[in-house]
Structure formats: structure tokens, C-alpha cells
Amino acid sequence: MKKAKAAAAILALLALVSLLGCQKMSELGQEFDPRQSPEAKALAQVMDKYLAEGGIHRGPGTEMLINALPGNWEVRRAWVERRAAAFDWTKKEKEKDLSDQKREYQQNIAILASVYVPEHKWNDLDSHQSNWRVFLVNARGERIEPSDARRIKKRSALHEAIYPFWGPWSRLYLVKFPWKDADGKPFLAPKENSATLLVTGPPGRVKLKLVVR
Numbered sequence: 001m002k003k004a005k006a007a008a009a010i011l012a013l014l015a016l017v018s019l020l021g022c023q024k025m026s027e028l029g030q031e032f033d034p035r036q037s038p039e040a041k042a043l044a045q046v047m048d049k050y051l052a053e054g055g056i057h058r059g060p061g062t063e064m065l066i067n068a069l070p071g072n073w074e075v076r077r078a079w080v081e082r083r084a085a086a087f088d089w090t091k092k093e094k095e096k097d098l099s100d101q102k103r104e105y106q107q108n109i110a111i112l113a114s115v116y117v118p119e120h121k122w123n124d125l126d127s128h129q130s131n132w133r134v135f136l137v138n139a140r141g142e143r144i145e146p147s148d149a150r151r152i153k154k155r156s157a158l159h160e161a162i163y164p165f166w167g168p169w170s171r172l173y174l175v176k177f178p179w180k181d182a183d184g185k186p187f188l189a190p191k192e193n194s195a196t197l198l199v200t201g202p203p204g205r206v207k208l209k210l211v212v213r
Contacts, residue, residue, distance in 0.1 A: 039085035043162065046078040050211055051165055052197075056204040063203035064117050067165040070210040071110035076101040079162050086158060108147065108176040109136065109187075109212045111197060112163060116170040125173045125199075126151045132201040136177045136212075139192055148176040188213070 036044075050070055056063040069075060080101055084094045104110065117123035122131045126149045135143040152159065152172040159166070166172045181187055188195065197208045 037085070039082050040161065043078045043082045044164070046074055047165065050075055052208040052210055054206040054208045056206050058203065062116075062118065064115065064199070064206060065167075065170070066116070066199065066206060066208065067114040067167070067170075068197055068208050068210060069112045069163075069165065070212045071105065071112065072211055072213050073102075073105055076105055082162050083158065086161060107179075109179060109195070111136075111175045111177075111210065111212075112152075113173045113175060113197075113199075114163070114166045114170040115173060115199075116167055122201075122203075123171050125149055125171075125175070130201075132199055134175060135198040135200075136187070137196040137198055137207075138188055139194075140189075142181070142187070143198065144177055144181055144187055146175050147178050148174075150174050 047069060050072065052068050053066070054068075055065045077098070080094060080097045083089070083097060087093075089097070113125070115123055115125060124130045125132055125134060134146055134149065136146075137143040150173065152163075152174055155166075159172075163172060177187070179187055193213050194209055194211050197210055199206050
């Protein structure tokens with residue numbers, strides 16, 4: 001009997017995971033929390049446009065699951081709106097955050113990546129001796145490496161509000177790339193708004209196309 005109950009619980013969990021993987025952020029919010037605030041719904045609608053999902057699979061097994069959100073200007077504005085609503089900011093406080101976000105956007109291509117790897121010791125994108133290599137690839141096939149990659153560890157209420165794609169068994173990384181290559185040449189052509197995030201390692205590779213500006 002205990003085995004049957006355990007099996008039923010596992011099947012229910014798998015069904016929920018499958019559901020979470022197939023539905024959009026806004027759909028999940030409406031289904032599981034009909035009291036979701038307008039600000040949360042607005043952020044979910046923006047993320048629905050830009051959040052990319054992928055994974056590395058070997059047979060029935062999973063080597064990596066990744067959700068990546070580019071910090072383009074529309075996403076950054078949505079973050080500001082969500083923070084301003086959360087803390088009831090004054091107009092001046094909101095304008096300062098917008099200014100800070102504008103400066104960061106102009107300095108780097110930023111990507112937030114929620115990464116699940118079954119072996120936690122291999123989930124180390126921020127390590128100098130990581131098991132993975134991360135690149136951003138443009139339309140010409142040229143690629144650049146991150147200028148910075150760091151793990152966001154604190155699961156604060158604010159972080160869970162603005163990064164709702166951060167899975168409970170995943171690690172969240174902020175990965176930054178330069179707008180220009182080592183020779184000072186713009187990495188993206190003038191009308192090029194998308195680039196491909198490439199994460200590759202011994203278990204395999206995953207590519208996600210992202211709208212970065």
C-alpha cells in the first residue's frame with residue numbers, strides 16, 4: 001500500500017512538472033493564483049514574450065533544464081514597474097531605478113538563466129573552472145564569452161516576484177556579455193536584435209534564441 005501511495009505521489013508530481021513546462025507564466029498565474037496583482041500580471045505578460053526554455057536530454061534522462069530571460073529594455077522597464085509597485089516608490093525613486101537600469105542596459109547584454117542540473121556539483125556556471133562553457137552567438141556565427149557570470153543565491157520575496165521562472169531545484173545566474181567584441185566592433189549588426197545563448201559541456205549542448213535588445 002505504501003508503495004502504491006508513493007507511486008501515485010510521484011506520478012502527480014510528474015504531471016505537475018509537465019504542466020509547468022507547457023504553460024505560459026501568465027496562464028500559470030491565473031490558474032494557481034486568481035488574486036494575482038495587476039503588476040504581477042503585467043510582468044508575466046512581458047516575460048511570456050521573451051522567456052526561452054530548453055534542455056539537454058540523454059535517452060529518458062535529463063542532463064540540464066534551462067529557462068533564460070534577456071534583460072532587454074522592455075524587460076528592465078517591467079522589473080522597475082514591479083519593484084515600484086512592491087515598495088510603493090515615489091516618482092523620484094522610480095526614475096532613479098529607471099536611470100540605473102538604462103545605464104546597465106547600455107553597458108552589457110544581460111541574461112538571467114535558471115538552470116537545473118541533476119548533479120548539483122555540476123551546476124556551476126559561475127565557476128572559473130566550470131563544467132560548462134557559455135557563449136552568445138550572433139547572426140554571422142561569431143561568438144563571445146561572458147564578461148561576468150554570477151549566481152544569485154538569495155531567494156527573497158522580491159527575487160521570487162521578478163524572477164518567477166526560477167525553479168525550486170534550479171540555480172539562478174546573471175550572465176553578462178559585452179556589446180562589442182575584443183576588437184571594439186559591435187557584436188550585433190544595427191538592425192539585429194536577437195542572439196543565441198549557447199551552453200555546452202560534456203553532457204551536451206543547448207541553444208536558446210533571445211531578443212536581447
